[in-house]
Amino acid sequence: MPSLENFRLTVFRKVAEHLSFRKAAEELYLTQPAVSLQIKALEEDLAVALFDRGGSQVSLTPAGDALLEYAEQSCRLLNEATHAVAAFSGTQSGALTLGASTTIAQYVLPRLLSQFCAAHPRVSPTLTSGNTEEIVKAVEREKIALGFIEGPPRSRDLTLTPFLEDELVLLVPAAHAWAERNEIAPEELARAPLLMRERGSGTRHIVELALEKQHIRRSALNVVMELDSTEAIKSAVEAGLGVGFVSRWAIAKDARFGSAFCIVEIKGLRFRRHFVLVSRKASELSGPAAEFRNFVLATTTATGSGKNRDRSKTTKQA
Structure with a gap:
């Protein structure tokens, strides 16, 4: 399903994420001059500089920092709107952003994703791997909707659901x-x-x-x-x-x-x-993320590999 987000804001978010015009261009399959033109046009519309391009480093200006917060909120709300409307079609569709610690990404999720995608062909999953600490940070910063980790997170306000022994x-x-x-x-x-x-x-x-x-x-x-x-x-x-x-x-x-x-x-x-599902308490899962979470829990329960699972709980750790 196509994104409803303004394209210039998409480009802006990617440059802000990487602090690199080149890396943003690579991720968006654009040329670097095309990315620069989009940012220049956005800065002209807002009559303010969003990035400091001095020297070899790129950094956000105070105005850029302020815009990034709203751009991320806008992206999240538009994704939720897309999923809400898609529900009326009777099938799940859209992006599914996942992150998993390396053991789970290599040995557990491929089989689960294969089964899920066969049942939901219009869902487009993206899986990022890293260690437990990196995946928790990605969930906190809303880079991914759902994380799969191996150890207790050093974080706060996360919903944790053990799913696999x-x-x-x-x-x-x-x-x-x-x-x-x-x-x-x-x-x-x-x-x-x-x-x-x-x-x-x-x-x-x-x-x-x-x-x-x-x-x-x-x-x-x-x-x-x-x-x-x-x-x-x-x-x-x-x-x-x-x-x-x-x-x-x-x-x-x-x-x-x-x-x-x-x-x-x-x-x-x-x-x-136990391997653990992680999501943000403040953002209720919806669309493909909620569907995949339910699928994982149902599948691991049905095979017996998720036995003795505790109920979901919220941690508030320092």
């Missing part, structure tokens, strides 16, 4: 001495070369919390490398660079499991968690 497991190379053992002691892990996800990752947060309960401090861990994705962790383990934690979902269908790497239990430790 997960467990983190310790992956070791198949040739590692631990591969022949049923389990290891927690203190052995502290001495091992450990591959960790980057700061802000939900996986890292869960692992550090669980180890601290066993009196293993972060500073005591022998972290030899930080990596920004589960696939990178798996490849590094396979190469013998160390041991690392990954989601069970990440190895469920991996042909390398058993031959390149295997799971080792840690005595007295289980790293269980």
